Amino acid sequence: MAVEGFSTTAFCYGQTGSGKTHTLTGPPGLFEKNPDPYSEDHGLVFRSFMYLFELLKQRSEFHFILKASFLEIYNEKVIDLLNPGTARKPLAVRWSKKSRGFFVENLFTVDCEELDDLLAVLEEGMRNRSVGRHNMNDYSSRSHTILTVHITSEQQMGEDGVFISKQGKINFVDLAGSEMTKKTHSEGKTLEEANNINKSLMVLGYCIASLSDSRKKGGHIPYRDSKLTKLLADSLAGNGVTLMIACISPARSNVSETINTLRYAARAKKIRTKPIVVMDPREALILSLKREVNALQSENDHLRSAINFAQDKPPGTASSDPGANSFMQGRLVLKTPPTVDLEKLAEMEGQELSELVRHYMTENEALRKENAELFTTRELVLRDQELVCRENERLLKKLEDVNSVCCRSPIIPARPTYSAEMLNMSGNGDLDATNVWVNPLNASLTNTLGGSTNSTLPGPRFKQDILEGRKSAKPPHRLPESIQKELDKRSIGNSMMNIAESYREKSHRRHNSWDNGKGMHGSTGSADSTSSARRNKLKELADNPNQDGNSRVPQRTSSTPIGSVTTESPLPEVSLQRRPASISRTTGLTDEEQTHIRGLVAA
Ligand SMILES: Nc1ncnc2c1ncn2[C@@H]1O[C@H](COP(=O)(O)OP(=O)(O)OP(=O)(O)O)[C@@H](O)[C@H]1O
Known part of the structure; x- marks a missing residue:
């Protein structure tokens, strides 16, 4: 999905020593042994790199640019693992108005043209990350690490020379494990690290709980309470796709942590994101305009064919109706947008394209309006026709009633030439009793x-x-x-x-x-x-x-x-x-x- 332009994340969560780092990167010291690329010891990251390059080879019509970065959050400080420096100077996490997300300022990003470049990044980062030792893990990660591979794909749309680029990325997040300091017997520096780890994991837990609760939808999510949640905000509830790997220990003694991990996983499972393809705004505009132009043109073609069908009707149907003619005349004066050569579409500027789309939208609006008027007229005509039919039936019934009254009367012949005064005749049969003089x-x-x-x-x-x-x-x-x-x-x-x-x-x-x-x-x-x-x-x-x-x-x-x-x-x-x-x-x-x-x- 990252190749398609989506933002994807895979993160491992679980207590310390449960195998998070092992799942992502394999056993400790694997890369120092210069392993076989097809070794079973490799973790998810290496396997993903292998698969990624296989996929890129298959998509020869795309031009891909890969960049990688590696950072860790150690004691609430962001350290660049590819360029830590001697002082391990922390980097700032800032808000980007453009991308509407947090980013690490001055983070070193390495261009990776080959698989080896990516593996070198992975090795360098693994070497520079903070590892400690406690009772439960000899190679315990003392920080959260985020390895990001940025994938930019460029594709030529059609034959008009327009390139559309998409920016996808994969985040591999290896979280430090939650620690029960009683069990780990952490002291001093390790205890401080454990507290920071637990604190940031707790904030992550709050964010997951808030995002998974449908009642709190749209409410406040405490991303800013930790660096970890700031940098994972986009992955948790943004427009990406996230994979959570819950690592648990099979030991009976860790049952409470296992239950806790599974509870977190169950909550995270309820979170729903809306994945979108990340594109350059200008290119996204061009692509959307092109799609809109195509849609409007097809709609216009459809409406034109429908109107031509109405025009081709034989006389005596729609065209013989003067009202319809006036409608047709009104329709024919519609301003038709200029015909556009699709080959020259790519050369057109954004303003010209916008103007063209505006033309089509205006015409489309007029056609929709006319269509609505035609429907309204049709409804009115049908209603009038129904009223006339009802009136006709009423008059016929009245006529029948009058005839039956005339025929029932023994003295009134049912002849239509009699004056209405005859209807006032009393029912005693005496003609002379009426007010008509004889x-x-x-x-x-x-x-x-x-x-x-x-x-x-x-x-x-x-x-x-x-x-x-x-x-x-x-x-x-x-x-x-x-x-x-x-x-x-x-x-x-x-x-x-x-x-x-x-x-x-x-x-x-x-x-x-x-x-x-x-x-x-x-x-x-x-x-x-x-x-x-x-x-x-x-x-x-x-x-x-x-x-x-x-x-x-x-x-x-x-x-x-x-x-x-x-x-x-x-x-x-x-x-x-x-x-x-x-x-x-x-x-x-x-x-x-x-x-x-x-x-x-x-x-
Ligand atoms: N599936 C596995 N197969 C073999 N060994 C494993 C497996 N999972 C973990 N281990 C071993 O367990 C030990 C602890 O694993 P790992 O360091 O990955 O745990 P962790 O969850 O990352 O702990 P921490 O949070 O402290 O970093 C390592 O020596 C690792 O090799």
Whole structure:
């Protein structure tokens, strides 16, 4: 992973004499014997170096730069093991704003081109580290050591000449073992070393405990309490990968330390880091910009293909919609970013690349906005359509209800030409009980002739059908308008003639009665004879249709609303919708009608 650019750490933890140094570097004095490179005595560090160089050989497309440093923390002082000097002057640990981590100032770093260079660093450091002796270990490490191998890899991205470099590293940390001074019988200098070792290990334990506790996430981690934790902060909770090797003793007498070590290991196992590849900020920016450009270009291609698909739709679909056209027009005026030659991309400056990305982002934003608008419009159209459908269903249901009410009523024929006043008709079946005035002649004729009214009376006949409960009763079909008008003229003309004749007859009888000296109210017999004569006359009129085959009795046609008769000139219009103020008791006609009829008779 260090080769890929990650920061990695392997550290050994455990009580003194448990084999930490043995695990990392092998038995004491191994390198003084000039061992075989493939000896089984080698520890993790040597084996890692071997594996690292094998890996570098396989990756010929990369250019690697290796650098190594070796330091120890002895009594809370950082000593450079590759350049200790005669005075073993301690180095300062500082905070780097750039890398946002602690670093050792002026630490000697050795370029390592060969495996031997790395082995030389390891040997030199092992030789210079502080080793002591106590009851539990003849070669006890009196300090924490950190061997770091920095791996810089450079790779050419594509054929445009841009090199991308990554900086990975491996930390090999050999911690000094925790000591129970009672057991080790440490005194003097060794006791001071043991106290410092225990103190720094305790801080490390606090840091591990805090990092592993999910409740303290984001809380304070006491890295600054020791040099060891400062330098391991990045490995413990940074963006690297860390391997903890817990070394324990198989001796029964060390059981409490073993349990303690395992407890630490269990806590450390809970720590979660977020490994990232460490790169040069400028190169990282170029790489991210290139990725972003590729992503935006692919997204733009996708959106363009989707828009072209919408444009290629046949007429009558989306393009035939004027609203859609306006949308299309609005979309077509989008500012398209300039086409970029990918080969020249590497030559472009960071500012140009940023400008280009900004162009694509603007276009992308516009396309996203347009896409959202299209979706919104589609939703609105669907909602409107649903509303119209619901309204349609409601109106249809209402129409059905109205039809069913009309059909259920025994006196209302279900004909759409009836005025709304008919709907207010009471349910007792008496047409005369409504507020619609009916021509008394029609009514008297119906009463006189009963159900024997001839077939030229469509209204009463239809009414009769309803009364007889015929299911097939339907309103008569409408005639063509010209024929219907002609029929209306004739029927109205006939009715007027009929009225004129009855008026003439009534006048004649009235004269006779006056002649008989009985006056208007003189005799009931006269009234009876008058009504009898009128009945006979009407019957005669009904039984003898005129030459056109039409009855001379006023008829209601299908196109004429009930209660209203409309004529064209020269016949005067007579409205029967409202009962006139003054009606003659004998003729049943208004003054105005009588005047008209008198004029007609005179003519
Ligand atoms: N796996 C092993 N096989 C053989 N010998 C071992 C093994 N582990 C440790 N030893 C031996 O035990 C002794 C102590 O080991 P080592 O020095 O590595 O312990 P340590 O944990 O580093 O102690 P300290 O913390 O005091 O430095 C050494 O002589 C080492 O060779």
